[in-house]
Amino acid sequence: MKMMLKTTVSLSVLLLTAGAAFADCGIAKGSVRILSNDFEALRVIETATQDCVAAGVTVTANATAEHKNLQVPALTINPAEYTVAMVANNSIVPLLNDDLIRPLDDLVAKYGQDLQPNQLIKIDGKIMAIAFMGNSQHLFYRKDILEKAGITTPPTSYEDVLVAAKAIKDAGIMDYPLAASDKPGWDLAAEFVNTYLGTGGDFFAPGSAELAIDNANGQKTLEVMKAMTAYMNPDYLTYDANELNKVWDAGQVAMMNQWGSLAGAAVDPATVPADIVSNTVFAAAPTISGGTTPAAALWWDGFTIAKNISDEDAEASFQAMMHGMSPAVIAAHPDAATWLVKGYTPGPAAVGVIATANGGARAYPMQPYMGLLHTALSTELAEFIAGKEDATQALADVKAAYDSAAKEGGFL
Amino acid sequence: MPHKTFFAFILPSLIAMVLFIALPIVSVLVQSFYVEHGRVLVEVENCQPFGGCTKEVRVDSAATAALEKAQPLGQFNGFGTYLNRGHLAVAEVGQIISTSKGFGDAVARIYNLPFYKALAFTLVFCFVVTPLAMALGFAIALGVNALPKIVKGPTIFFSLLPMIITPLVGSLILFWMINPQGIIGATIQHIFNDPTLSLRASPALTWGSLLFYGVWTNAPFSFVVFYAGLQTVPGDTLESAMIDGASRWERIRYVIIPHLAPLATFVALVQLMDNFRVFEPIVGFSAEANATSLSWLIYNDLSGDTQLFGSAGATSVLTIAGVIVLLMPVLVRTWREFNHKVV
Numbered sequence: 001m002k003m004m005l006k007t008t009v010s011l012s013v014l015l016l017t018a019g020a021a022f023a024d025c026g027i028a029k030g031s032v033r034i035l036s037n038d039f040e041a042l043r044v045i046e047t048a049t050q051d052c053v054a055a056g057v058t059v060t061a062n063a064t065a066e067h068k069n070l071q072v073p074a075l076t077i078n079p080a081e082y083t084v085a086m087v088a089n090n091s092i093v094p095l096l097n098d099d100l101i102r103p104l105d106d107l108v109a110k111y112g113q114d115l116q117p118n119q120l121i122k123i124d125g126k127i128m129a130i131a132f133m134g135n136s137q138h139l140f141y142r143k144d145i146l147e148k149a150g151i152t153t154p155p156t157s158y159e160d161v162l163v164a165a166k167a168i169k170d171a172g173i174m175d176y177p178l179a180a181s182d183k184p185g186w187d188l189a190a191e192f193v194n195t196y197l198g199t200g201g202d203f204f205a206p207g208s209a210e211l212a213i214d215n216a217n218g219q220k221t222l223e224v225m226k227a228m229t230a231y232m233n234p235d236y237l238t239y240d241a242n243e244l245n246k247v248w249d250a251g252q253v254a255m256m257n258q259w260g261s262l263a264g265a266a267v268d269p270a271t272v273p274a275d276i277v278s279n280t281v282f283a284a285a286p287t288i289s290g291g292t293t294p295a296a297a298l299w300w301d302g303f304t305i306a307k308n309i310s311d312e313d314a315e316a317s318f319q320a321m322m323h324g325m326s327p328a329v330i331a332a333h334p335d336a337a338t339w340l341v342k343g344y345t346p347g348p349a350a351v352g353v354i355a356t357a358n359g360g361a362r363a364y365p366m367q368p369y370m371g372l373l374h375t376a377l378s379t380e381l382a383e384f385i386a387g388k389e390d391a392t393q394a395l396a397d398v399k400a401a402y403d404s405a406a407k408e409g410g411f412l
Numbered sequence: 413m414p415h416k417t418f419f420a421f422i423l424p425s426l427i428a429m430v431l432f433i434a435l436p437i438v439s440v441l442v443q444s445f446y447v448e449h450g451r452v453l454v455e456v457e458n459c460q461p462f463g464g465c466t467k468e469v470r471v472d473s474a475a476t477a478a479l480e481k482a483q484p485l486g487q488f489n490g491f492g493t494y495l496n497r498g499h500l501a502v503a504e505v506g507q508i509i510s511t512s513k514g515f516g517d518a519v520a521r522i523y524n525l526p527f528y529k530a531l532a533f534t535l536v537f538c539f540v541v542t543p544l545a546m547a548l549g550f551a552i553a554l555g556v557n558a559l560p561k562i563v564k565g566p567t568i569f570f571s572l573l574p575m576i577i578t579p580l581v582g583s584l585i586l587f588w589m590i591n592p593q594g595i596i597g598a599t600i601q602h603i604f605n606d607p608t609l610s611l612r613a614s615p616a617l618t619w620g621s622l623l624f625y626g627v628w629t630n631a632p633f634s635f636v637v638f639y640a641g642l643q644t645v646p647g648d649t650l651e652s653a654m655i656d657g658a659s660r661w662e663r664i665r666y667v668i669i670p671h672l673a674p675l676a677t678f679v680a681l682v683q684l685m686d687n688f689r690v691f692e693p694i695v696g697f698s699a700e701a702n703a704t705s706l707s708w709l710i711y712n713d714l715s716g717d718t719q720l721f722g723s724a725g726a727t728s729v730l731t732i733a734g735v736i737v738l739l740m741p742v743l744v745r746t747w748r749e750f751n752h753k754v755v
Contacts, residue, residue: 068715068717093717096471121459124454125457184700186716209469234613235612237701238698362462365468366460367469372718374716378716379526379704380526386615400497401526403497404496405498405718411450
């Protein structure tokens with residue numbers, strides 16, 4: 001997933017010094033080469049896999065925000081450049097489309113005794129990935145600011161959020177109480193996907209790649225997204241998820257929808273003023289227009305094993321990953337993510353994601369053509385959210401852009 | 413030099429050009445005529461941590477792989493990709509012209525199409541930045557040329573800085589400075605006494621910032637070339653002009669500028685070509701909402717979960733065609749001169 005765009009750091013330089021933990025991974029021999037996105041939870045796992053380094057066992061990791069662009073070419077060659085590709089709902093799709101990852105049923109049977117049933121991502125009856133964490137965008141709000149503005153009940157819907165934002169602005173507490181990752185590109189499209197999921201609508205006609213967002217749900221989604229911008233800093237078009245945390249920590253925003261995986265950083269007492277830390281509350285993503293489903297996509301992050309590698313390397317990789325996400329490792333880092341691993345007790349930063357999941361939020365769609373829709377949304381909604389276009393035109397543009405891309409992609 | 417010696421000299425460079433420039437362009441051209449095979453879709457059971465198991469559509473990778481093996485390039489689409497909405501949008505433009513409510517409406521609706529939107533900014537960037545950057549570079553060159561020898565070296569170095577800095581880094585620096593909390597952004601808000609004023613919020617101001625950045629980063633190239641040219645201006649002519657009582661301005665206008673004119677053509681060409689491929693400042697300034705360029709369209713096709721190589725190839729070929737059109741006047745002139753010599 002794309003929420004952490006920190007500087008690309010290759011973890012391969014973090015090889016643990018000799019003499020640290022010894023191979024309790026039980027790997028006889030093999031090469032483990034991990035490709036992943038770059039955020040804290042993944043770094044936790046990758047650092048732990050370094051314990052498996054032993055005679056005949058090498059472990060390297062490349063954590064980079066560019067992982068999505070690397071994974072398909074890197075796994076297509078034989079032998080593949082990486083043995084493990086860490087993926088999420090969306091980034092597993094290109095690997096499945098090109099048949100680049102192997103079923104894990106035999107390895108799970110052999111080494112997966114610590115796994116829970118809901119960690120197994122099964123496609124057509126075969127286990128294709130192992131999930132280790134959940135993630136979603138959810139509501140962050142400042143209880144002190146809401147109280148000052150006379151809002152006593154916590155906002156649970158976008159309608160509440162807008163009422164509260166108006167109250168804060170009218171009371172003169174903040175000019176721009178809201179923020180959202182509305183930067184055209186991946187972030188803006190994700191905002192649309194989140195909000196649209198809350199309306200209960202489907203993106204595609206059942207069983208086909210035919211787009212189905214040009215309807216009342218799509219209109220409502222855009223209407224809410226636009227209404228929110230009235231309470232945002234005029235620069236909202238340049239805000240992505242990382243920027244949101246900065247304005248939050250600067251105390252400039254009272255409510256925002258932000259990634260659960262960034263919740264810990266947003267209230268890190270080491271870098272954030274104490275009054276902001278103590279007044280930040282995490283809650284489920286808001287609902288929309290009287291619905292009951294939190295308007296946010298649920299994500300899982302997990303790992304897959306490349307197809308074009310030797311069985312020995314595949315086995316070593318699976319074992320190393322099992323060690324990296326073992327209950328002991330996770331128990332030592334409870335705040336890094338909302339883990340799905342056995343024995344995990346959620347920390348204070350995880351409540352938002354859990355509340356969103358318990359509220360029945362829907363998963364980010366895994367259809368093979370969802371990526372094309374995401375790209376179409378990311379460029380065609382820019383003019384709408386900038387206020388230069390109406391919702392009808394924006395939805396028509398998205399459909400036209402998606403249709404031409406889907407035709408080129410061979411889906412329509 | 414005998415033709416044979418000349419050929420032997422440029423052969424290594426020629427081989428590299430063919431291998432690394434000409435062949436890839438041919439490959440891009442070929443790819444742009446193809447689109448992906450129709451994907452074979454199947455509905456399968458899909459289980460995940462949230463929402464349990466559902467029936468969802470998947471690509472039948474074995475069947476698709478068989479298709480790809482038979483025809484690795486994909487389906488032949490001819491100029492289909494060039495003409496679709498993402499590129500020249502022939503059908504859409506035709507429809508807009510036949511149904512438009514006047515010229516302004518038609519332009520606004522054509523501007524809504526991604527290719528034309530990108531082309532508009534690309535052309536404006538080309539034709540605004542190139543002359544301004546050349547004028548600025550020329551002015552710097554004249555200024556530096558008049559400096560005493562001891563300060564010339566450091567001044568030249570500092571004048572070159574914008575070109576030395578990686579474009580992405582340079583644009584990010586300026587982007588942070590025009591942030592409302594940044595030094596330029598805050599100053600502008602203070603001067604105009606308007607706390608909502610932001611250079612990043614409106615299309616006009618975003619374009620302005622990008623063009624300003626373009627001039628800043630392009631001026632050093634003109635400066636270097638013009639500065640080198642200034643060293644070749646014949647001293648005799650300048651002296652006789654001075655004796656005739658020509659002012660500094662008159663010397664520049666009637667001696668230096670005519671002398672540097674061939675150089676200016678060269679600089680203009682290189683700069684036009686460069687600016688036609690504007691890309692980094694758009695990413696650096698997070699300006700995608702208000703300004704896109706042809707290169708950005710290519711980047712956008714190739715990033716994300718699903719890559720569209722055909723579409724990116726078509727935009728690349730159109731970009732190359734655009735560069736050729738820009739260079740046409742000079743190419744035609746060179747051709748005429750060549751023919752002239754033969755006769």
